[in-house]
Structures are given as C-alpha cells and as structure tokens.
Amino acid sequence: MITMTRSFPAPRSLLLGTGGYVPEQVVTNGDLERLVETSDAWIQERTGIRERRKASDQEAASDMATAAARKALEMAGISASELSMIIVGTISADQPLPACAVHVQRNLGVTSIPAFDIAAACAGFLYGMSIADQFVARGQAKYVLVIGVELLTRLMNWNDRTTCVLFGDGAGAVVIGPNAEAKDRTARGILSTCLFSDGSQADALCIPAGGSREPLTTEGIEQRRNKVHMEGREIFKNAVRNLVSSSINALEQAGVSAGEITWVVAHQANLRILAQVAQRLEVPMDKFILNIERYGNTSSASIPLALDEGVRDGRIKPGDLLLMTALGAGLSWGSAVVRY
C-alpha cells in the first residue's frame, strides 16, 4: 500500500483544467438485445447502464485522449509546450508498443518531456494523478497532463453477455499544476492519495492471451482469449470492500470526514456497487457525479469524464471537497481527496 500524506499542512498541487471526450456512436441496451441473450431491463436493473459509446473504426485511444487533453489544456490556460510530463492510464493503447502517451505527445506537438502509460486498469487515472501530484508537489514538474482513456469496445467478446453489456469508450483529462498560494488544508489542491494492488486476484479480470505468457495464436483468437474475461460476482464483492476502505484511508490522510465531502467522483462500474459504497460511507447518492447510465464502464476514463462533466455543468465549484475512488483489474484500486 502507498499512502501519500503531506508532511506539510497545505496542498501543493491542484487541478487547473479538465476535459472529456466520448465518441459519437451510441449503443443502446436495445442494440445489445440483438447481439446476445440479454434485456434492457436486466442491464438497467443489475448495472444502471442504459447506453454506452463506441469509437469509430478510424479512432484509436490516443485520438480520444488528445481530444480530451486539448480541452483540459484550454481550460487550464496552458499551452502544450508548457507541459513537463504526460501520463496516460489505459489498457487499450493504440499499439502494444510504444505507449499511448507518446502518441498523445506527438498529436500535441510536444517533444523532450517524459510521456508514459500506467497499466492499472480502472484505477489508472488515480494512479496517474497520484504520480503527477508527487512530481508537482516536489517541484520536479510544473504542469502535468494526466489522462484516462479506454477503447474497450475493441477488447470485448461480443458473444459474452456477462461483459459486453458493461463497457464503453471515452477519455478524460486533467492538467495538474503547482499551487503557489497554498497556506493550509483549506487551500485548493490534492489533499491525499492512496494506492493499492492485490495480485492474488489477477485472474479475476484479465485478457488471457496476447502477452508473453500466452502469445496470440489463431486458436486463441477463435476462443476469444484476446478479449476481456471477468468473474463479475467476485469483483463486485472486492470492489465494495476496497472502495470503502481506501476511501476511509484517503479521508483520514486528508484530515476530513465523509460528511464534509461535497461530491464523490467515483469509478463507475456498476450503480449497485456505488449504492453500497454510499451506504457504508454514509454519503447520500445525490452527492455522486454519475455518468454510468450514459457511458457504461469506461474504466480509467470514468473518473476524469465525470469530473469534467461536473465542472462544466457547474455542479463542481472551486473549493468543493471531492472524494475520488476506483477499483479495477489487478486488482488495483485507490482513492484521493481533492479540494477542487
């Protein structure tokens, strides 16, 4: 476990801008009824998802990531040439090699800064934000672009109703920069982050083939072993427990109580998971910024997309206290408390 507590009282890095992007094509539950044995009623009742977005054949993850990044840079009032680092949370990069982040870097016309991917699945954005926070707070980086992007519709087995109804495509981005005027914990910025993984659960959510353990073969492709496999029930139980415990951890590190939280910006895998998290943290559901109904599970994009929507529609205001929490394949999970 890694928890990042400030040894000083004031937050040193803050969110300067947010951006989001979703592809145009909408795939409704009704569309999926024509593909697999499922129903709109089952999907809505068991997950809270009504529709999701699907990237066009011409779009790759870095295209979506770049679109979200440009919006975040614009809101931050920062030009791409001022960036010190680009971090992308993704498991659906354009290619196995090189990183999605260098494609974003090229799209933005930037050179000579580090650009790398984080493979922490749905927790990828939180991992990236935590790393950015360390560099900015220590003064080793000024402006860091952190992106969560997933093009998961390309990684689905469209014959498997237990996974294909859940996921969607999208990207979200933030620009993190120094908070020169921070005096105490009431100042705006990242107050705490905590990260965890448990490799004993690695098989519960995975893509079995296509790596060095099981290189891709024709047989593997036929058996869809290059697509997402998930033990949903197992993940569900772990998700509720770990999202709650890491949230409590992040709140304690930040020195705030759950009751003080203005908005919860959580990874959105299943509305029932979030309802149980809300109940255990004793935070009402109307404090959650939700997008699962429209976008499904967009993995690492889910938190920055929801954040961007909340900021742009005026729900999230400067000074609001945000709790972020995510869990995904690994298992990897984490939480953060941010005064926006």
Ligand SMILES: CC(C)(COP(=O)(O)OP(=O)(O)OC[C@H]1O[C@@H](n2cnc3c(N)ncnc32)[C@H](O)[C@@H]1OP(=O)(O)O)[C@@H](O)C(=O)NCCC(=O)NCCS
């Ligand atoms: C996947 C998930 C939605 C399944 O919901 P669930 O309520 O746990 O459903 P179960 O897996 O217990 O399955 C119940 C039944 O519904 C069926 N079912 C599964 N998917 C279905 C679908 N799309 N449509 C209709 N029926 C479906 C199952 O086959 C099972 O049928 P059976 O009882 O005849 O065996 C849920 O487990 C989940 O959200 N898991 C966590 C996902 C997650 O957090 N992932 C990590 C982050 S990416």
